[in-house]
Amino acid sequence: MTKLKLAILGSGRGSNFSAIYQNIQKGTLEAQIVLVLSDKPSKMLAQAKDYGLVTIYLNPQNFSDRNSYDQELIKHIKSSGADLVILAGYMKILTPDFIKAFPNRILNIHPSLLPDFKGLHPQRQALQAGVVESGCTVHYVNEELDGGPIILQKKVPVLPGDTEESLAQRILQEEHKIYTQALKIVSKNLKKVE
Numbered sequence: 001m002t003k004l005k006l007a008i009l010g011s012g013r014g015s016n017f018s019a020i021y022q023n024i025q026k027g028t029l030e031a032q033i034v035l036v037l038s039d040k041p042s043k044m045l046a047q048a049k050d051y052g053l054v055t056i057y058l059n060p061q062n063f064s065d066r067n068s069y070d071q072e073l074i075k076h077i078k079s080s081g082a083d084l085v086i087l088a089g090y091m092k093i094l095t096p097d098f099i100k101a102f103p104n105r106i107l108n109i110h111p112s113l114l115p116d117f118k119g120l121h122p123q124r125q126a127l128q129a130g131v132v133e134s135g136c137t138v139h140y141v142n143e144e145l146d147g148g149p150i151i152l153q154k155k156v157p158v159l160p161g162d163t164e165e166s167l168a169q170r171i172l173q174e175e176h177k178i179y180t181q182a183l184k185i186v187s188k189n190l191k192k193v194e
């Protein structure tokens with residue numbers, strides 16, 4: 001198989017995207033980022049431009065509904081030739097049509113040990129629940145929010161005195177490692193079925 005081609009979707013800071021990009025540059029991950037797409041004029045998009053990658057900003061306000069927005073997304077991703085769609089802080093819920101367009105080809109990272117603390121503010125949820133460990137999960141995306149099959153997880157301790165920010169930072173350090181590790185696992189499996 002030629003290099004794994006990735007389309008990255010995000011809405012914000014883009015630190016997971018950057019970590020993946022750096023790992024490709026270092027040769028830790030054999031892949032190519034063919035498209036970086038955002039629903040916001042995000043920091044991630046600016047960074048991707050600096051890296052010289054193909055970027056697209058799709059403003060949801062220019063579309064009449066979620067479905068027509070996602071149809072446009074599908075079009076761009078298909079024409080990029082991406083093998084995998086990588087969600088990295090993408091804050092829009094995907095439509096069922098989008099998910100059906102890329103069966104078992106969409107990955108997401110979530111800052112909790114799924115199935116615990118799905119949805120928004122998982123670090124806050126973890127602190128409120130009083131757990132002594134939390135972590136992050138890379139999983140396939142299906143129609144259940146944060147509910148697709150798990151590829152990889154990493155635990156981190158919740159320490160006394162942790163705030164949402166300190167816990168989020170500790171988890172983020174691990175996110176930056178496991179997304180690349182998960183991509184290697186998925187890439188191997190894709191090669192097996194080729």
Ligand code: GRF
Nearest residue numbers: 013014015016089109110111
């Ligand atoms: C990460 O915590 C990720 O787990 C969650 O959104 C955040 C995105 O951060 N889905 P970044 O944009 O990758 O820095």
